Amino acid sequence: MRFTPEREIILDEVLKAKTHLEADSLFLTLYQRGIKVSRATVYRTLDLLIKCGLAEKNSFGQNHAHYESVFGTIHHDHLVCLSCEKVIEFIDEEIEELQDKICEKFGFKAVKHSHQIFGYCEKCQKSQN
Amino acid sequence: MRFTPEREIILDEVLKAKTHLEADSLFLTLYQRGIKVSRATVYRTLDLLIKCGLAEKNSFGQNHAHYESVFGTIHHDHLVCLSCEKVIEFIDEEIEELQDKICEKFGFKAVKHSHQIFGYCEKCQKSQN
DNA sequence: CTAATTGCAAATCATTTGCACCAAT
DNA sequence: ATTGGTGCAAATGATTTGCAATTAG
Numbered sequence: 208m209r210f211t212p213e214r215e216i217i218l219d220e221v222l223k224a225k226t227h228l229e230a231d232s233l234f235l236t237l238y239q240r241g242i243k244v245s246r247a248t249v250y251r252t253l254d255l256l257i258k259c260g261l262a263e264k265n266s267f268g269q270n271h272a273h274y275e276s277v278f279g280t281i282h283h284d285h286l287v288c289l290s291c292e293k294v295i296e297f298i299d300e301e302i303e304e305l306q307d308k309i310c311e312k313f314g315f316k317a318v319k320h321s322h323q324i325f326g327y328c329e330k331c332q333k334s335q336n
Numbered sequence: 337m338r339f340t341p342e343r344e345i346i347l348d349e350v351l352k353a354k355t356h357l358e359a360d361s362l363f364l365t366l367y368q369r370g371i372k373v374s375r376a377t378v379y380r381t382l383d384l385l386i387k388c389g390l391a392e393k394n395s396f397g398q399n400h401a402h403y404e405s406v407f408g409t410i411h412h413d414h415l416v417c418l419s420c421e422k423v424i425e426f427i428d429e430e431i432e433e434l435q436d437k438i439c440e441k442f443g444f445k446a447v448k449h450s451h452q453i454f455g456y457c458e459k460c461q462k463s464q465n
Numbered sequence: 466c467t468a469a470t471t472g473c474a475a476a477t478c479a480t481t482t483g484c485a486c487c488a489a490t
Numbered sequence: 491a492t493t494g495g496t497g498c499a500a501a502t503g504a505t506t507t508g509c510a511a512t513t514a515g
Contacts, residue, residue, distance in 0.1 A: 209489055209494060231479070245497045250480060268395045268450060270505085271479060286444050297438050305431050306453055313424055314458035315415050321397065322451040324435055329443035338469060338514055360504070374472045379505060399480085400504060 213244045217252040221262055227273035227294055267294075267323060284322040290331035342373045346381040350391055356402035356423055396423075396452060413451040419460035 220233055234249045253274050256262035265273045267287055273294075284302075286295040302322070310317045327335070349362055363378045382403050385391035394402045396416055402423075413431075415424040431451070439446045456464070 211489075211495065213496070229479095243497090247481080247498080248496060251495085264397070266395050266397045268393070286439070286442060286446075288444075289447060295442055295444065297442070299434055299438060302431055302434050305428055305434075309426050309428060310415070310453060310455065313415060313426070314461070315417075315424065315453070315455055316461050317453050317455040318418060319455075320451070320453040322449070324439060324444070324446050324449040326439065326444055326446040326448075332443070332445050340470065340514070342471070372472090376473080376506080377471060380470085 213248050214252050214255070216242060216244060217249060218256065218261070221253070221256060221274065221276045222278055224276060227265065227275045229271055229273060231271065233274075265321065265323075268325075284324075286324045286326070286328070288328040288331055289325055290327055290335070293328050293330075295328065342377050343381050343384070345371060345373060346378060347385065347390070350382070350385060350403060350405045351407055353405060356394065356404045358400050358402060360400065362403075394450065394452075397454075413453075415453045415455070415457070417457040417460055418454055419456055419464070422457050422459075424457065 216237065217233070220237070221228065230249055230253055231246070233253075234244070234246045237244050237249075253262065253264075256274075257264055261277055263275050263277050265275065265285070267273060267285070281298060282303075283296040283298045286297060288294075306317070306320060309315075345366065346362070349366070350357065359379055359382055360375070362382075363373070363375045366373050366378075382391065382393075385403075386393055390406055392404050392406050394404065394414070396402060396414070410427060411432075412425040412427045415426060417423075435446070435449060438444075
């Protein structure tokens with residue numbers, strides 16, 4: 208496994224991203240900064256980061272995926288605003304435990320989960336009045 | 337809103353489907369039965385059913401969507417087997433309540449949610465030994 | 466009648482892949 | 491040197507769309 212400049216750039220971006228990032232937007236950002244990394248490499252490297260356990264992929268029901276660094280974060284789930292697309296993270300230990308119980312009940316061995324609540328954030332609710 | 341034969345056929349299929357269905361597979365099934373409905377109409381009609389609140393769309397992180405009739409079912413979430421792709425439904429009132437609490441906490445107005453646990457079903461765990 | 470609906474084929478959009486060229490070990 | 495990595499452009503796969511032909515109300 209080689210540590211190429213392209214991989215370093217993409218890893219950096221993922222690590223420093225405060226919010227979820229999309230593969231294509233990442234490519235575009237780099238492109239606009241004059242950094243030459245191809246779309247293919249962006250996709251390939253993001254996949255790699257996931258395989259290495261450094262990032263996670265979410266789909267949020269949209270047609271494109273979101274990537275997020277796993278580094279320095281605890282597992283969390285998401286509230287997704289249908290109006291401004293803002294993503295709020297939440298953690299709930301009780302829900303995690305209930306999930307374990309459910310899996311037990313079905314003899315299911317959980318690997319990961321994906322839990323999103325879609326709706327309207329405080330700000331968008333107000334501005335809709 | 338017209339009630340065309342195409343719409344009747346697709347609605348029927350969705351209502352009688354015991355499991356989740358995929359748009360393309362539905363098209364293929366109909367095609368093999370000699371029923372002439374175009375792919376476009378399948379997609380258009382499924383969208384319509386969702387807009388009418390008769391069906392729901394799930395994405396499960398795969399590259400294609402799953403559709404499911406809402407009729408005669410209670411809200412439920414899913415366990416998705418990564419090996420055989422089987423989908424097990426589950427309902428947990430406690431989790432639903434905890435979700436409401438979380439939304440309250442963030443001033444978030446929930447519209448719907450999507451909650452999946454990915455892993456290995458009992459059968460696949462055994463066959464992997 | 467006539468506006469809504471369909472089928473077709475072409476268009477999109479996100480993502481993946483084949484392959485010749487290039488670079489890290 | 492060798493093998494893995496990159497860029498490009500073409501391929502893919504799911505879904506959407508433009509438009510002319512069709513049909514339900």
